[in-house]
Amino acid sequence: MNMLRIATAGSVDDGKSTLIGRLLYDSKSLFDDQLSAIEAVSSARGDDYTDLSLLTDGLRAEREQGITIDVAYRYFSTPRRKFIVADTPGHTQYTRNMITGASTADLALVLADARKGLVEQSRRHALLCTLLGVRHLVLCVNKMDLVDFSQAQFEELRAEFTDYTAEIGARDVTVIPVSALRGDNVVHPSPNMPWYDGPALLAHLENVPATSVTDSLGARLPVQYVIRPQSTRVTDHRSYAGQMAAGVLRTGDEVLVLPSRATTRITRINSPSGSVPEARPPMSVTVELADEFDISRGDLLCHPHDTPVVSQELQALVCWMNESQALDPTQKYAVKHTTRTARAMVRQLGYRLDINTLREEPAESLAVNEIGSVRLRTTVPLTFDSYRRNRTMGGFILIDESTNRTVGAGIVT
Known part of the structure; x- marks a missing residue:
């Protein structure tokens, strides 16, 4: 199974944490002790229902205010795919935290309250996700139960968001009406919105392409550390450690060292599990070269025919x-x-x-x-x-x- 990295986005109180909690709950991805813990907290606070947002709001300050402050990561899987979800804060002052969560995401869930529509923070997050290269945007029009599952309200928001994302250059945009609190169209299709003929959120997440494009790019290996063993048990050598940022490097490849522009060949590639014939993202490897050059942290190894x-x-x-x-x-x-x-x-x-x-x-x-x-x-x-x-x-x-x-x-x- 491949993996999809998801980041939530949108304004405060639009229901991002509740939506993630509902995804975990309805997809049977919760342990009994997790469910018991949030039921106990919800009961102690006097809530009339189990507050599923508590699954991601882990800080005491978050639970007291009912908001997300830090980025919370949750992992779950279905028979078709694995998921990593970054639940990011909606408050304007925590925009930097949202950027952290979206910087590695394949898909962004932008939430909008059906009663309020798109607000400035919704637009800001959609723009930031597009600028950060998030390939898929999904607008979840949340709290549809509070507008009597109105099709007209949904269509108005869909048109507004579609026009806005077209202006900012977003390529793949989907709009889904949901009620995170009640579970409508989150994991299971909702009988309350027979006019909606699209997939539920989870079905869409399971089928979105998540193929990495970095393998097809020119090879990039930023040097993080120079390794020179000082041991009688290890053959004396010099190797260069780093995490592959793009492309593929293979043993025997000619490589260019930047910024010095020296050229050499790869004689050996090592991974944590031993020698490997090739390295590709996101592998962390060490590379041995045929010639000795002055290479240090911050330098880059790439192919001579495709340089940054x-x-x-x-x-x-x-x-x-x-x-x-x-x-x-x-x-x-x-x-x-x-x-x-x-x-x-x-x-x-x-x-x-x-x-x-x-x-x-x-x-x-x-x-x-x-x-x-x-x-x-x-x-x-x-x-x-x-x-x-x-x-x-x-x-x-x-x-x-x-x-x-x-x-x-x-x-x-």
């Missing part, structure tokens, strides 16, 4: 995450890209993207949760691809060197 960009200038879209201070074009930041860290300064702030209208507005800075086009100049060359081509090679974070806090997340355009 090597430059100290990069154009990117940045989502600013620092609540206490806006992006300052005059300040220097640290850039963490794959295994390399460099210092950088903002050369130009091109525009700020309006979440609702998608207009590019002139800007002199970026406040928290704002998205803008930024040109950076780094102190050392970085090797990168565009984010749409390769998530790993096209993504980076900005760090405030004075506090060591992550203040921005960027994607190379």
Whole structure:
């Protein structure tokens, strides 16, 4: 069985945690002790029903407020597929947590309250998921029971979301009416919405293509660590460890070392289980080369015929995450890209993207949760691809060197 990585998205109180709890409960993916624990907590709080959102809201502060703060990961499977679900927070101040959950997702579940429609945070999350390369978007129009399962209400929201996602460039969009609290159209088709002729949510999740595209790209192995055994039991050698970011490397392949541009051949590839003939994502391997070069952490191994960009200038879209201070074009930041860290300064702030209208507005800075086009100049060359081509090679974070806090997340355009 292959695996589908899912991230929830949407505004606070739209029912993301309840939907995930309902998926786990109705698909028989809960242990008896888990169900007993949330039943006991629900009873102690005086709830009239078992609050399935407690399955993902694990922090005390989350349970007290009835919201998600941190990213909660849950795992379950059906006879057809395995799933990893990242339940992300909806509050605007926790947008950075949502980005963390969506950065590795194949599919995003965007929830909208049928009574409220699409709000600013719904649009922001849909846009961020699209920018982060999430290939499939599913809008779950939740709380349909509170609008008497109105087809007109659903069709209005579907049209609005379809138009918006077409503007932002989303490719695969599905809209499903659900009631997470009651279980309508979550795992089983709902008798309350005979006008809906599409699949229930779980059936859609089981059939969405989740084939990775990284194998078909040019090989990319960022060097994380140089291994030089100091033991009489191990043959003296030098190898380079890292996690495959794209493509396939095989024993005997000619490789190019960046940024030095030295060429050599692979003589051996080792995995945790021993020698292997080839390496592909997401394998972590060590590679031995025919020649000895000055290769260190942050360098990259790739095929000579398909190389990434090597430059100290990069154009990117940045989502600013620092609540206490806006992006300052005059300040220097640290850039963490794959295994390399460099210092950088903002050369130009091109525009700020309006979440609702998608207009590019002139800007002199970026406040928290704002998205803008930024040109950076780094102190050392970085090797990168565009984010749409390769998530790993096209993504980076900005760090405030004075506090060591992550203040921005960027994607190379």
